Amino acid sequence: MLVSPKSYMYEMIRSELTDIVGDEYVCNCDADAFGHSIDYYWIPEMWHDRGMETPKPDFIVHPATTQEVSKIVKLANHYKIPVIPWGGGSGSQGGALPVYGGIIVDMKRMNKLIKIDKESLTVTCQTGIIAKHLEWRCNKEGFSTMHLPASISCATIGGFLAHRGTGVLSTKYGKIEDMVMSLEVVTPTGEIIRTLPVPRHASGPDLTMLFMGSEGTLGIITEVTLKIHPQPEAREFRAYIFKDFHTAMSAGAELMRSRLQPCAVRLYDETETITHVRKVFGMELDKGAYLVFGFDGRKDIVACQMKYAREIMEDKYKGKDLGSKGGDLWWENKYKFFYPGFMFHLPQAFGTLDTVATFDKIENVYWGMKKVVTENFPQARFIGHFSHWYEWGCMLYARFIFEGEDVPKDPREATALYNKVWNLAIRAAIDNGGVINEHHGVGLKLGHLMKDLYGPAMPVLEGIKKQLDPNNIMNPGKLGFEGA
Amino acid sequence: MHIDQFTDAILNCRFCFMCRHLSGIGNVTFTEADTPRVRASMIYGVTQGTMQLDNEDFIATLYRNDLSGACRRNCVKHFDEIGLTLAARADIVEAGHAPAAVQAIAKELAATAKWTAKGEGDVLYFEDLYTKEAATVAAAFAKIMKKAKVSYITVTGGCIGKGLKTLGYLKEAQDAAKKFAAFVKKTGAKTVVVSNPAAYDALVNDYPAMGVKFPAKVMHTSEYILSLKLKYKKAGDVYYLESDFLRNYNDLPFPHDLLKALGAVNKPFGTNDEESYSCGEGAVVLPKIDATLVEKLAAYIAERADNPKTDKIVTASPYTKLMLKKYTKLNVVTLEELAASLL
Numbered sequence A: 001m002l003v004s005p006k007s008y009m010y011e012m013i014r015s016e017l018t019d020i021v022g023d024e025y026v027c028n029c030d031a032d033a034f035g036h037s038i039d040y041y042w043i044p045e046m047w048h049d050r051g052m053e054t055p056k057p058d059f060i061v062h063p064a065t066t067q068e069v070s071k072i073v074k075l076a077n078h079y080k081i082p083v084i085p086w087g088g089g090s091g092s093q094g095g096a097l098p099v100y101g102g103i104i105v106d107m108k109r110m111n112k113l114i115k116i117d118k119e120s121l122t123v124t125c126q127t128g129i130i131a132k133h134l135e136w137r138c139n140k141e142g143f144s145t146m147h148l149p150a151s152i153s154c155a156t157i158g159g160f161l162a163h164r165g166t167g168v169l170s171t172k173y174g175k176i177e178d179m180v181m182s183l184e185v186v187t188p189t190g191e192i193i194r195t196l197p198v199p200r201h202a203s204g205p206d207l208t209m210l211f212m213g214s215e216g217t218l219g220i221i222t223e224v225t226l227k228i229h230p231q232p233e234a235r236e237f238r239a240y241i242f243k244d245f246h247t248a249m250s251a252g253a254e255l256m257r258s259r260l261q262p263c264a265v266r267l268y269d270e271t272e273t274i275t276h277v278r279k280v281f282g283m284e285l286d287k288g289a290y291l292v293f294g295f296d297g298r299k300d301i302v303a304c305q306m307k308y309a310r311e312i313m314e315d316k317y318k319g320k321d322l323g324s325k326g327g328d329l330w331w332e333n334k335y336k337f338f339y340p341g342f343m344f345h346l347p348q349a350f351g352t353l354d355t356v357a358t359f360d361k362i363e364n365v366y367w368g369m370k371k372v373v374t375e376n377f378p379q380a381r382f383i384g385h386f387s388h389w390y391e392w393g394c395m396l397y398a399r400f401i402f403e404g405e406d407v408p409k410d411p412r413e414a415t416a417l418y419n420k421v422w423n424l425a426i427r428a429a430i431d432n433g434g435v436i437n438e439h440h441g442v443g444l445k446l447g448h449l450m451k452d453l454y455g456p457a458m459p460v461l462e463g464i465k466k467q468l469d470p471n472n473i474m475n476p477g478k479l480g481f482e483g484a
Numbered sequence B: 001m002h003i004d005q006f007t008d009a010i011l012n013c014r015f016c017f018m019c020r021h022l023s024g025i026g027n028v029t030f031t032e033a034d035t036p037r038v039r040a041s042m043i044y045g046v047t048q049g050t051m052q053l054d055n056e057d058f059i060a061t062l063y064r065n066d067l068s069g070a071c072r073r074n075c076v077k078h079f080d081e082i083g084l085t086l087a088a089r090a091d092i093v094e095a096g097h098a099p100a101a102v103q104a105i106a107k108e109l110a111a112t113a114k115w116t117a118k119g120e121g122d123v124l125y126f127e128d129l130y131t132k133e134a135a136t137v138a139a140a141f142a143k144i145m146k147k148a149k150v151s152y153i154t155v156t157g158g159c160i161g162k163g164l165k166t167l168g169y170l171k172e173a174q175d176a177a178k179k180f181a182a183f184v185k186k187t188g189a190k191t192v193v194v195s196n197p198a199a200y201d202a203l204v205n206d207y208p209a210m211g212v213k214f215p216a217k218v219m220h221t222s223e224y225i226l227s228l229k230l231k232y233k234k235a236g237d238v239y240y241l242e243s244d245f246l247r248n249y250n251d252l253p254f255p256h257d258l259l260k261a262l263g264a265v266n267k268p269f270g271t272n273d274e275e276s277y278s279c280g281e282g283a284v285v286l287p288k289i290d291a292t293l294v295e296k297l298a299a300y301i302a303e304r305a306d307n308p309k310t311d312k313i314v315t316a317s318p319y320t321k322l323m324l325k326k327y328t329k330l331n332v333v334t335l336e337e338l339a340a341s342l343l
């Protein structure tokens, strides 16, 4: 922050903000500032756990309209104050943290559903709506966004757009970027723009995609039109245990190469099958790797696809069939994995080394990461599952975990250890042909690795940032861009 | 400190986002602070010295909590985020940091802890302040009792400890509870029937927890009316709004059983059956703490009605009925009123 909260200048800025959004919606009270100083990133959580102060914003504002957002951004440009969009704060990369102070633009008041278009099957809404609330609204009309991430109940649609998020049905319905028709964005200089109304065209490069994944560094996404789908007549799952993770991966890859259309595929390595799947399901499972997949749509088509998928799993790869019950258990418990008691939690030190690669490389990425983590940190556990599958490859949701005495009490030492694991593991992923992130984004956590990932292409990204945000006010220090 | 009994909730909720979609107040104020995550995180901060127990914002946030129990119910491990807020409130009160407005409410409540009885019988109907204010509820109960030919005692009066306990005044709550238990004992009633779900929760859960022995069996009106096995005309389509205390705190089946017995077709209200649509029933005295919040909660409910002008909305809670009547145009009746209208 450039001015002290004790100065009259601070109050002048506050008055301007209240003039824009109203008194009730500007705050710098301790409780809310505190709430905005910690997101789902392990470092600020650990910092708080160790009784340390976390960086707070100077103001938190809750705009209701795009015009208000635009005015806030213009004001911030005038005073050159950082602006940090905040959705649900559930991002795991520190993307929404006010590390340089500034104005948090909390988007949750912008939660209006504007229109459900039953002819084109789209929904238009403001981006501060919590994904679950939007899904409920669509369900009531007989539709679904089919965007069902584990954080559906806590993250906003804007947060997902900004991180290129994904849900459990990604294999059929895509990640959020595949669901978007068009966006309304307030640019870093406060202009209100709309991208083209349809996602497929040949009218130049795709502006919509420029803002997808921009993590609040290139503007604030205020409105979106998303595709929606009728609720399917049938959705069926089936699960298998394979003797090892390699066989299961081969079976999963073959399922994708067969061009059948599963809505979800998930594979847990041997360790995660034992430590997690078993615990969440509350049932015994044979040793091996658990693989589950499902199909949805018309009943007869689901049955037909399931028949061919079973042939791959059973005849060719000799998976042990857990039946539809073994698959349904996963679907019913898909969010349970993320509740305390089942999810990793401080005092453990843990991180999700989320990586994506083509099928020819994905196993090498897994082994490469596992090797550097376990060789350099023998005290750490390494587990992984493969949660989002595409025609060409899949996403590795690998995790490292330190427990008990292996987690330094000193917050600085803990930070150093944590970052060391990340750096080694992510560089191993990149070296093996992986891309460092599939759906959690970059944020603060991985910003310093963006140059490793992009190489000579990084200045192109930086050039775009400079052009759009000459005063560097939009979420500085994130996505590998310059700090404030 | 009282919060020390809730270490589990502190440690698990402090970094957990999973139930934020059900944070009733958070959904109308849009603030991060009004979520179980941030409340628990701040309370953890109190244990570490990064948040002070006398911090005004911290205190205000805790007293804004609508205590619906929707988050705890949704939680896979049911961590007691409600108990944690109540414990923190008790610590605030005991440390002498209760805001002046809260002190005044507590004083006012304690002063209402007196009752009068009329009528006779083994059954005692307790008409608390909210039930009394929604006068038609007790009248509906009377009509049902007349039809069933059951004579009963009506006890009318104020705080039986629930409001005081909710505000963090444990000693005063216990005093009120003891007084009420003694009063009921004197009446000789064997069964106490209450319309207000808050009173039900007080008698069934708070009293034993406070070590107060209650001399009679306690029933919510829904359970009691069911037990009368009367004949009713068919209710048709209704939208039943769940009570925080009956569902989220006590998981009572009786309101639904009664609706069934009344031939009601219970249509789903709003978009889901997870959120609280009670206007802050769980907080007991939220209108006294911050009436604007209650107004916002009521508007949130009204926005979710299928046909706000025509839908027949039913609640188990006289409180919810009062608040919806006050702040919206919804057509709301209580279970007693619905049953009485179908005799």
Ligand SMILES: Cc1cc2nc3c(=O)[nH]c(=O)nc-3n(C[C@H](O)[C@H](O)[C@H](O)COP(=O)(O)OP(=O)(O)OC[C@H]3O[C@@H](n4cnc5c(N)ncnc54)[C@H](O)[C@@H]3O)c2cc1C
Residues within 6 Å of the ligand: A039, A040, A084, A085, A086, A087, A088, A089, A090, A091, A092, A094, A095, A096, A107, A127, A128, A148, A149, A150, A151, A154, A155, A156, A157, A158, A159, A160, A161, A162, A163, A164, A165, A166, A167, A168, A214, A215, A216, A217, A219, A220, A221, A222, A338, A439, A440, A441, A443, A475, A478, B017
């Ligand atoms: C338990 C749990 C499970 C999770 N599971 C998944 C999962 O299955 N799939 C998945 O994809 N993610 C998952 N995540 C991560 C997280 O939910 C996503 O990253 C989500 O996109 C964050 O959304 P948010 O609204 O909380 O954003 P925030 O954390 O508030 O912000 C994230 C970033 O987006 C920016 N931002 C927010 N809103 C806007 C906007 N309107 N315009 C521009 N920028 C904006 C912020 O500045 C920040 O950089 C999980 C998180 C948790 C806590």
Ligand code: SF4
Residues within 6 Å of the ligand: A339, A340, B012, B013, B014, B016, B017, B018, B019, B020, B036, B037, B071, B072, B074, B075, B076, B077, B078, B079, B080, B081
């Ligand atoms: S009550 Fe459960 S779901 Fe809610 S914050 Fe606490 S641990 Fe998470």
